[in-house]
Amino acid sequence: MAGGAVVNTSGGKDYPGRLTLFVFFTCVVAATGGLIFGYDIGISGGVTSMNPFLKKFFPEVYDKKQMKGSASQYCKYDNQLLQTFTSSLYLAALVSSFFAATVTRVVGRKWSMFTGGLTFLIGAALNGAAENIAMLIVGRILLGVGVGFANQSVPVYLSEMAPARLRGMLNIGFQLMITIGILAAALINYGTNKIKAGYGWRISLALAAVPAGIITLGSLFLPDTPNSLIERGHPEAARRMLNRIRGSDVDISEEYADLVVASEESKLVQHPWRNILQRKYRPQLTMAIMIPFFQQLTGINVIMFYAPVLFETLGFKGDASLMSAVITGLVNVFATLVSVFTVDRLGRRKLFLQGGTQMLLSQLVVGTLIAVKFGTSGVGEMPKGYAAAVVLFICLYVAGFAWSWGPLGWLVPSEIFPLEIRPAGQSINVLGGDHDRLHRALPAGDQERAHRGDGARLEGTLVLAQVHRRR
Numbered sequence: 001m002a003g004g005a006v007v008n009t010s011g012g013k014d015y016p017g018r019l020t021l022f023v024f025f026t027c028v029v030a031a032t033g034g035l036i037f038g039y040d041i042g043i044s045g046g047v048t049s050m051n052p053f054l055k056k057f058f059p060e061v062y063d064k065k066q067m068k069g070s071a072s073q074y075c076k077y078d079n080q081l082l083q084t085f086t087s088s089l090y091l092a093a094l095v096s097s098f099f100a101a102t103v104t105r106v107v108g109r110k111w112s113m114f115t116g117g118l119t120f121l122i123g124a125a126l127n128g129a130a131e132n133i134a135m136l137i138v139g140r141i142l143l144g145v146g147v148g149f150a151n152q153s154v155p156v157y158l159s160e161m162a163p164a165r166l167r168g169m170l171n172i173g174f175q176l177m178i179t180i181g182i183l184a185a186a187l188i189n190y191g192t193n194k195i196k197a198g199y200g201w202r203i204s205l206a207l208a209a210v211p212a213g214i215i216t217l218g219s220l221f222l223p224d225t226p227n228s229l230i231e232r233g234h235p236e237a238a239r240r241m242l243n244r245i246r247g248s249d250v251d252i253s254e255e256y257a258d259l260v261v262a263s264e265e266s267k268l269v270q271h272p273w274r275n276i277l278q279r280k281y282r283p284q285l286t287m288a289i290m291i292p293f294f295q296q297l298t299g300i301n302v303i304m305f306y307a308p309v310l311f312e313t314l315g316f317k318g319d320a321s322l323m324s325a326v327i328t329g330l331v332n333v334f335a336t337l338v339s340v341f342t343v344d345r346l347g348r349r350k351l352f353l354q355g356g357t358q359m360l361l362s363q364l365v366v367g368t369l370i371a372v373k374f375g376t377s378g379v380g381e382m383p384k385g386y387a388a389a390v391v392l393f394i395c396l397y398v399a400g401f402a403w404s405w406g407p408l409g410w411l412v413p414s415e416i417f418p419l420e421i422r423p424a425g426q427s428i429n430v431l432g433g434d435h436d437r438l439h440r441a442l443p444a445g446d447q448e449r450a451h452r453g454d455g456a457r458l459e460g461t462l463v464l465a466q467v468h469r470r471r
Helices: 021-031 033-047 049-057 059-066 080-108 109-128 131-160 163-191 200-206 209-220 226-231 235-246 253-267 280-296 302-304 308-313 319-346 348-374 384-402 405-416 419-444 447-452 454-466
Strands: none
Touching: 021 033, 021 131, 021 209, 021 226, 021 235, 033 080, 033 131, 033 163, 033 200, 033 209, 033 302, 033 447, 049 200, 080 109, 109 131, 109 200, 109 209, 131 163, 131 226, 131 405, 131 419, 163 319, 163 405, 200 253, 200 319, 209 280, 226 235, 226 253, 226 405, 235 384, 235 447, 280 302, 280 319, 280 405, 280 419, 302 319, 302 384, 319 348, 319 384, 348 405
């Protein structure tokens, strides 16, 4: 691949290099960009299940929650304004990914990460101080811009800094940080929900400033990648950086020469968005579109984003629903660690197939259990033992996603594009994912879709399990 080697398991060109301490810490700092996305996924679903938050901003939903008797479990959170609140982030992320590609290419990967972190920081402050729905949504839009910039730049940065043989492991650090963000948010929601004064939701939303501050400050100390330095006309600085990240005793001449060639080719590309449509880039373009599409079709964001709400409608009340979200968050983190240590040994394709199959079987069981108890009316109660079985299979589903389609959905698209179209290619990947997240966030607040949507997720995982890709 022009612009740098891909991992050896793909059959692409390999270069000498080892994991230096400098590269390790650099990649850890950059990967913290995933914390902001993960924190938002985990915090929003918990906050929207808190009664003081609903009573202040969404009183209609609050009133539905207090209804007893035959109210449908599927429809308690069916509210257009609430869905606008949740989905506005994904719309903002979708639009901002176009601008993020230009910033990443023109001023470098690190400044794109800085922009994302700073914008997210401002959005977190607005949400924590919100007094009306307008402040909530404006803050959420800023969070979306931050997520769009981080999701566009961080995977590219990690792929360009990592040694070829360890690119998979280090790049999955981004997904690992997403899962840590989700878990941290679940724990915070569990704690703030116990604040009797009713302002716990403010703490949950405001603490998003912590991961935002980490990536904002951390990005200031990150070096630019050799690819970006060459692309922006600093060849000697790029050579020094490449020598530093590969090890002073490693011959970097071949890799450096390939980077220079790729840079010269990229300078001839005046319209990367137009060039990416050329026939020679069609395989990469197809992967950049279809992988995030199938990744979202699994329904993972419905599970992780609305976990507290989902568990509450299944019979887990109050703290129990938030604790169930903590459990799935723990499973998510530890299962992602499995991928970190196996992706470069087992290869991408095996993990894609195994994870897709596991998700399919788990969702078949979950869908069947829910259908038996609630049917199409949504009326009914779920015994504790029955509900525990649902949580168990949801955890198996989350584990299957966490060591396959979760991390690989970011890794594979970030490593398949040549330098001349890499920012545009990563933007398409982010754009595709955010489009599908937006599509699912709009109706996902409607619990009829959140439960009966199992059919769509099953169809998606069935497709995923049948994908044959040599990776």
